[in-house]
Amino acid sequence: MRISKRDLILEAIIQEYLNSGEPIGSNELQMKMNIEISPSTIRIYLKKLSDEGALVQLHVSSGRVPTNDALIDYWQNRINPTQTLMIDDIDRIQSNINDYGLYCIAQKSSREFLKEIIEVKDRFLILSFDKSEVVLKYSRQVKGFLSNLIGCEIRELKNISAQVGLYELYDKLHQMLNSSALFRAGESELYEIAKEINDESFLEHLLNSEFSFNLKEGVYFDGFVPSGCMAVKQLAIIEKDDAELFCFGKIGSDFESFFNKAKGEHE
Numbered sequence: 001m002r003i004s005k006r007d008l009i010l011e012a013i014i015q016e017y018l019n020s021g022e023p024i025g026s027n028e029l030q031m032k033m034n035i036e037i038s039p040s041t042i043r044i045y046l047k048k049l050s051d052e053g054a055l056v057q058l059h060v061s062s063g064r065v066p067t068n069d070a071l072i073d074y075w076q077n078r079i080n081p082t083q084t085l086m087i088d089d090i091d092r093i094q095s096n097i098n099d100y101g102l103y104c105i106a107q108k109s110s111r112e113f114l115k116e117i118i119e120v121k122d123r124f125l126i127l128s129f130d131k132s133e134v135v136l137k138y139s140r141q142v143k144g145f146l147s148n149l150i151g152c153e154i155r156e157l158k159n160i161s162a163q164v165g166l167y168e169l170y171d172k173l174h175q176m177l178n179s180s181a182l183f184r185a186g187e188s189e190l191y192e193i194a195k196e197i198n199d200e201s202f203l204e205h206l207l208n209s210e211f212s213f214n215l216k217e218g219v220y221f222d223g224f225v226p227s228g229c230m231a232v233k234q235l236a237i238i239e240k241d242d243a244e245l246f247c248f249g250k251i252g253s254d255f256e257s258f259f260n261k262a263k264g265e266h267e
Contacts (some may be wrong), residue, residue, distance in 0.1 A: 005037060009045045010054055014066045014074050018254040025063035068228060071251045072221050075230060078256055081217040084159040085236040085245060086263055093238075094185050100258040101187035101193075102249040103206065107213055109235065109242045110180075110220060112154045117146055127169075129154060134172045142166065155210050181209060182238055199226045206231075212246035221251070230255070 016024050024032075046064055049055040054075055055064040066074070075225050090106075097104050112129040119125060125143055127134040136142065145164070149157060158173040160166075187207070194200045196252040205211045205224045212233065220231040229250050236245040246257065 004178070005041070006045055006048065008035065008256075009037070009042060010049055010066070010070065010118055011074070013055065013064060013066075014070065017065050018252060018257070021252060023058060023063035023065045028063065049072075054104075068251060073222075075251070075255065076160060079219050079232060079259075081219055081232060081234040083234065085234060085259060087236055087238045088264065090183055090239055092264065094183055096258055096261050097186045098189060100249065101189050101253050102247050102255075102256075102258060103190040103193075104245065105184040105207060105209055105212055106182040106236065106238055106243045108180045108182060108247045109244045113151055113233040114146070114152050114154070116145060116150065119143060132176055134169065134176065136168055142169075155213070158210075173238075177209065182241060182243055184209070190248065193229065197226055197228060202226055202229075206248055214246060215246065228252075 009029070012029060013024055016029065016032060026039040026046060030037060030042055036243050046055060049062065049070075050057060051228055054070040056067050057064050078184045087121065093104070093106075110131070114133060115128045115130065117125055117127055117137065123138050125136045125138055125146070127136065127146065136211045145166075149160065152160070155177065158170060158177065160172040190203065190206060194203055199263060200225055211224075215233045218232075220233070221229075225231050225248070229248065231248040232245065232255060233244065236243045238245075247258070249255070
């Protein structure tokens with residue numbers, strides 16, 4: 001399908017904005033584009049795109065930048081969250097997170113369920129999960145309560161244990177879940193974004209690893225995501241581990257280039 005001049009110009013402006021974060025004018029854009037379009041023609045399309053609400057001119061003498069709506073449309077067409085990212089070097093992805101102004105967490109994707117409860121001579125209770133075990137001090141009441149939760153997923157069990165005051169179990173499940181995180185990086189970027197947009201309401205959600213783990217794969221622009229930001233959740237294979245990768249940042253951050261570098265590809 002042939003791409004129109006309008007779409008080519010809009011895409012070029014967005015990509016330059018993602019790269020530089022600066023407004024761009026018709027002459028500069030014409031020099032950066034790989035096809036022959038005159039500055040006067042570009043100016044006509046810049047006005048048309050501004051009238052459509054895809055571009056905005058921050059100052060009378062400045063160039064244009066894409067609007068939030070234009071960036072949402074762009075990312076919806078550029079990022080495929082159903083595609084599994086193949087990442088063979090954790091250090092490489094971590095080293096690029098701050099460069100792109102992102103917050104990311106990767107966790108092993110395997111879910112564990114409570115299989116059985118083993119009583120050991122009225123001294124201990126062994127909670128057996130798919131691949132792990134938790135040992136608790138013996139309590140007949142606790143055994144009876146937990147017996148009703150056989151088949152419960154470990155994160156759900158952790159939440160229940162906090163609600164009913166089983167703090168020994170809560171602490172041990174919390175430690176177990178933390179060990180499933182392959183990496184977490186960019187928390188300072190998270191706080192900088194909150195400060196810049198004067199909104200801290202999203203921090204509690206994003207700093208909770210269980211929240212991001214339980215999200216479905218997708219590109220998010222609203223709900224827990226403040227205006228001007230976006231989040232991406234997708235599956236990944238990181239150094240042979242099946243994982244779930246969650247990334248958050250401003251919508252003007254170049255997520256696509258970050259993912260390409262994480263995969264070891266050039267921009």
